[in-house]
Amino acid sequence: MKVLLTGATGYIGSAVTDHLAAAGHQVVALTRGAEQQPGRGWHAQLVGDTADPASLAGAVTPDIEAVIHLAPPSGDAAVDTAVIEALAAPLRGTGRPFVYTSGVWVLGATGGAQEVDEQATVNPIDIVGYRPRIEERVLAEAAEGVRAVVVRPGIVYGRGGGIPAILVDRARLQGAPEYYGDQGVRWPTVHVDDLAELFVAAVERAQAGTLWHGVGEPAVAVRDLARAAGRAAGVLAAPHAVPVEQAAEVFGPLFAEALALDQSVSGAAARTALGWQPSRPRAVADLESGSYRPVEVFGAPDGPGTDAEVAAIRRLVAEVEHAQQNELVDRFLSVFRRQDPVWTTGHGKRLSGFEEIASFTRKVLPGAAAESTAVYDVERVLFLRPDVAAVNVRQQPVQHDGTRITDRPEGRPFYLLVKEDGTWRIGAAQNTIVAD
Ligand SMILES: NC(=O)c1ccc[n+]([C@@H]2O[C@H](COP(=O)([O-])OP(=O)(O)OC[C@H]3O[C@@H](n4cnc5c(N)ncnc54)[C@H](OP(=O)(O)O)[C@@H]3O)[C@@H](O)[C@H]2O)c1
Known part of the structure; x- marks a missing residue:
């Protein structure tokens, strides 16, 4: 018409x-x-x-x-x-x-x-x-x-x-x-x-x-x-x-x-x-x-296809946040790729391979959110390939009521994500504390 x-x-x-x-x-x-x-x-x-x-x-x-x-x-x-x-x-x-x-x-x-x-x-x-x-x-x-x-x-x-x-x-x-x-x-x-x-x-x-x-x-x-x-x-x-x-x-x-x-x-x-x-x-x-949180996107054309991938990446980061806030070990581990993932924590501990990440998580996650927790926001996504993305995240420490803890530094996690079988997962991750 x-x-x-x-x-x-x-x-x-x-x-x-x-x-x-x-x-x-x-x-x-x-x-x-x-x-x-x-x-x-x-x-x-x-x-x-x-x-x-x-x-x-x-x-x-x-x-x-x-x-x-x-x-x-x-x-x-x-x-x-x-x-x-x-x-x-x-x-x-x-x-x-x-x-x-x-x-x-x-x-x-x-x-x-x-x-x-x-x-x-x-x-x-x-x-x-x-x-x-x-x-x-x-x-x-x-x-x-x-x-x-x-x-x-x-x-x-x-x-x-x-x-x-x-x-x-x-x-x-x-x-x-x-x-x-x-x-x-x-x-x-x-x-x-x-x-x-x-x-x-x-x-x-x-x-x-x-x-x-x-x-x-x-x-x-x-x-x-x-x-x-x-x-x-x-x-x-x-x-x-x-x-x-x-x-x-x-x-x-x-x-x-x-x-x-x-x-x-x-x-x-x-x-x-x-x-x-x-x-x-x-x-x-x-x-x-979602759409009220601007994310800088590089390496992919504007359009609904890219929007959908960015939304899926945001869901993955929201899953990291949810699992940490609620101390859910299995859900936290589910965001990692099974094959040879690496993770360097905010405290500088290097973990190599899924088993090392899993045993560390089982040890430290229960009780980790007792005093306070953190929120995670995706800031930038660079698509290196349609199925590989470099993602910059902002991590802010908060009280359980969402109030920002001002005397603790923020983190800037960096994730290398891989999309396999239709699902984005972390292949490699590193968290860095913001010094100033
Ligand atoms: N947004 C909501 O939540 C919501 C909810 C219920 C109902 N509505 C109704 O839905 C309609 C559209 O809302 P919207 O949110 O899309 O509003 P909007 O973003 O402000 O858009 C209004 C549109 O109307 C045009 N316009 C304004 N005055 C005009 C005039 N005198 N002659 C010709 N065109 C004129 C504007 O053109 P220019 O580019 O020239 O300004 C613009 O294209 C409105 O009637 C609104 O009351 C909106």
Whole structure:
């Protein structure tokens, strides 16, 4: 299909572009700026501004087979109505899809343990007070022969962006992770690539007049997200709650209310009816050890293949951390290659061969985390071959509550990893204390 996409330069729009193209569709991007952006994978580019609905007249030409509207509304009812009119009217009587992007904030605070679904009555918070009216306006197009569909994404994460990136920035700025409002606040979340796949599914097969929650995890504790954001920022202090009034001084009262909103929202309907299958890492894992943790990568081309290898290497290093923190001898040993591994410890002890490493580990690991432990972060990966990688790691000593132990030096482990039978393992490792 040839799909007109508003908001194509944005966070969600970039992912939707990628997934539409991967599914064989052509993206015609509607952008505010006229400068050409050849690297984005668009089939064509049109200029238009949703603040000026007249500029959209003529955007939906007869060859446009679907419209996905991601650009945010202005909040001015007359302008927003005129925008929907300009984008949907040319599709009337064609049965072609018009997919509008709303958001779960129209549901307001859901409270309780029960996840709310698409049948729940809306109760929008102030920042999106105008949105239910637009949803209704869009869905009314179903009666006019438009395959009108509304998608309400949860809090979008992934690719190092979205609202969770604010948590990372704030943790870095403040030296401690923070979350807003009550400590029990939960956000429904969705990975940006999973959400993009939902938009593709909606364009391809959602029925006219339907509404879908784009939610991967119904209710993620924001406190956990904040802690993970702290890790992403390299800040190890425990997260603390910022009262909404104080958050309003930083973010403004409307956005502060949204950040403090407690919601539990089901995304089950889209899975059942549209065959949508969210598969990306969960929000906490992605913050803690995924796309919010920049790793320098050398020796391999940019792209999903390299991303997957780097993610697998990060999992291996996370396994080293987990095994050490929990004194799990067998799991620690499982990260080593069986054949002739070598390891020089942070104290300068050289271990040669799997048996020597195993007997040393059995001796020293039990009890090693009694007083304190360490966290490990991948900093740099050099692919010497597709199946051989040199990896620089940062090791920081911490208390059990994650607080950094400042009077103990950091380590800089260096791992030479080998991928055998589809699994990365340590072939050689050396830990070096950072002297200053
Ligand atoms: N991110 C989330 O967690 C989330 C959750 C639920 C719903 N949503 C909704 O999803 C939509 C997209 O969000 P996003 O996170 O991708 O936002 P974003 O990164 O800020 O992108 C917004 C996009 O809209 C375009 N745009 C802004 N004003 C415009 C105008 N007046 N005319 C034409 N284009 C305009 C921007 O183009 P320029 O390049 O010209 O700025 C950009 O491409 C929004 O409606 C948002 O409310 C987002």
